[in-house]
Amino acid sequence: MARRSDHTREELNRMALDAARRITEREGLRGLRARQIARDIGYTIGTLYNLFEDLDDLIVHMNGETLDALFEACSQAPTDEGPEADLSALAERYLQFTRVHPKLWNAIFEHKLPEGRTTPEWYAEKVARLLLLEQNALAPIFPEGQEKQLQHHARVLWTSLFGMASVETAGGLPEGETADSLVRSLIEIYVSGLRQMDTSGASLQTTR
Amino acid sequence: MARRSDHTREELNRMALDAARRITEREGLRGLRARQIARDIGYTIGTLYNLFEDLDDLIVHMNGETLDALFEACSQAPTDEGPEADLSALAERYLQFTRVHPKLWNAIFEHKLPEGRTTPEWYAEKVARLLLLEQNALAPIFPEGQEKQLQHHARVLWTSLFGMASVETAGGLPEGETADSLVRSLIEIYVSGLRQMDTSGASLQTTR
DNA sequence: GGTTGAAATTGATCGCTGGTCAATATATTT
DNA sequence: AAATATATTGACCAGCGATCAATTTCAACC
Numbered sequence: 001m002a003r004r005s006d007h008t009r010e011e012l013n014r015m016a017l018d019a020a021r022r023i024t025e026r027e028g029l030r031g032l033r034a035r036q037i038a039r040d041i042g043y044t045i046g047t048l049y050n051l052f053e054d055l056d057d058l059i060v061h062m063n064g065e066t067l068d069a070l071f072e073a074c075s076q077a078p079t080d081e082g083p084e085a086d087l088s089a090l091a092e093r094y095l096q097f098t099r100v101h102p103k104l105w106n107a108i109f110e111h112k113l114p115e116g117r118t119t120p121e122w123y124a125e126k127v128a129r130l131l132l133l134e135q136n137a138l139a140p141i142f143p144e145g146q147e148k149q150l151q152h153h154a155r156v157l158w159t160s161l162f163g164m165a166s167v168e169t170a171g172g173l174p175e176g177e178t179a180d181s182l183v184r185s186l187i188e189i190y191v192s193g194l195r196q197m198d199t200s201g202a203s204l205q206t207t208r
Numbered sequence: 209m210a211r212r213s214d215h216t217r218e219e220l221n222r223m224a225l226d227a228a229r230r231i232t233e234r235e236g237l238r239g240l241r242a243r244q245i246a247r248d249i250g251y252t253i254g255t256l257y258n259l260f261e262d263l264d265d266l267i268v269h270m271n272g273e274t275l276d277a278l279f280e281a282c283s284q285a286p287t288d289e290g291p292e293a294d295l296s297a298l299a300e301r302y303l304q305f306t307r308v309h310p311k312l313w314n315a316i317f318e319h320k321l322p323e324g325r326t327t328p329e330w331y332a333e334k335v336a337r338l339l340l341l342e343q344n345a346l347a348p349i350f351p352e353g354q355e356k357q358l359q360h361h362a363r364v365l366w367t368s369l370f371g372m373a374s375v376e377t378a379g380g381l382p383e384g385e386t387a388d389s390l391v392r393s394l395i396e397i398y399v400s401g402l403r404q405m406d407t408s409g410a411s412l413q414t415t416r
Numbered sequence: 417g418g419t420t421g422a423a424a425t426t427g428a429t430c431g432c433t434g435g436t437c438a439a440t441a442t443a444t445t446t
Numbered sequence: 447a448a449a450t451a452t453a454t455t456g457a458c459c460a461g462c463g464a465t466c467a468a469t470t471t472c473a474a475c476c
Binding site for chain 2: 027029030114160179186190194196
């Protein structure tokens with residue numbers, strides 16, 4: 001009952017996170033049990049707690065990998081066909097991911113660390129990286145030196161996209177309505193509104 | 209060890225939901241324990257399970273009351289000062305509620321019923337009722353007979369508002385940015401975009 | 417007023433959970 | 447070969463949600 005050297009620490013980490021992902025995809029965060037992960041990778045619970053501080057830590061790492069996969073999917077979108085097209089393409093990839101991996105994606109927002117604990121720095125970076133994609137797609141709308149406005153409006157679109165995806169995965173849309181259709185209107189109308197403000201000089205106003 | 213008749217069944221229900229709400233406001237859904245609720249109302253766990261089917265059932269009822277409170281708060285907003293003003297006022301109430309009761313509001317979306325169970329009918333109605341407020345505020349933009357478009361665009365704004373509130377309560381906004389500021393841009397720009405489409409006749413297009 | 421049946425309340429109990437840790441076995445270093 | 451470090455185990459703990467037989471009280475009826 002001890003060192004098996006069947007796998008390196010890195011391999012065990014991989015195996016555990018893969019197992020956790022499989023369970024979460026199938027049963028959601030609610031069905032994720034430390035004991036099941038351990039069983040799935042052929043080790044005991046003690047070994048699992050030698051790899052991760054606790055279940056929260058493991059989930060944060062799993063969610064980090066989900067953010068990576070989401071970024072990977074979103075990165076495939078073209079970035080040179082104009083703001084409306086680029087934003088739409090980006091949103092399409094995003095929503096496709098949430099539709100293929102609803103429970104995995106949900107886990108990112110369902111999971112709350114206990115009072116007083118915060119996500120590590122690298123986690124915030126994975127989140128920020130995604131927002132940058134939106135920002136880049138929207139950038140052509142704004143002249144140089146309006147970074148603040150660009151960031152602001154990119155965030156408007158990004159948080160809205162999140163809301164739509166969230167409501168869709170929760171089954172909160174009626175028959176005939178989809179997140180795609182909502183986001184299509186959002187991009188079309190919001191961006192045209194932005195352009196309008198731009199030509200009328202109104203975009204110089206602060207976001208207050 | 210039996211019938212105390214200190215309280216009616218209705219009173220016990222109230223007490224239990226109040227206790228659950230207090231705990232959730234303080235510690236979040238994660239910290240909500242059946243035993244603690246029972247302790248707080250001065251009864252044992254068996255009695256609690258005589259009142260509610262299980263913890264999920266109790267949480268659904270608690271969330272239902274949160275939706276009621278949210279509706280109450282949102283209903284206070286004026287409804288006769290034009291779409292932009294009404295939508296802004298509505299969003300303001302909404303966001304104020306999420307800021308005063310972040311964990312309670314979060315519980316609505318954090319809580320997932322186990323596979324195969326669905327929320328009761330009255331719950332869906334409480335959700336739908338809120339969306340109707342948004343729809344009413346937006347209605348003046350649309351001529352008679354464009355109910356479908358109205359519903360669609362109201363949903364765009366409503367899901368976006370949800371996304372912004374959600375990101376804010378999760379602490380996902382940087383210094384200097386707030387859900388209010390995001391939602392202000394959204395309403396201003398989206399509604400002006402809608403008006404634009406209207407006068408150009410483009411609003412006749414389907415939402416596809 | 418006494419009897420009876422229904423409803424409420426209790427708390428021991430169950431199977432499970434996340435998490436700990438002394439004991440043990442293997443690998444690595446000396 | 448001995449000593450040290452590390453990995454692994456699984457019994458163990460407190461606590462969880464949930465169940466239910468036993469008990470007590472209430473309400474209805476005669």
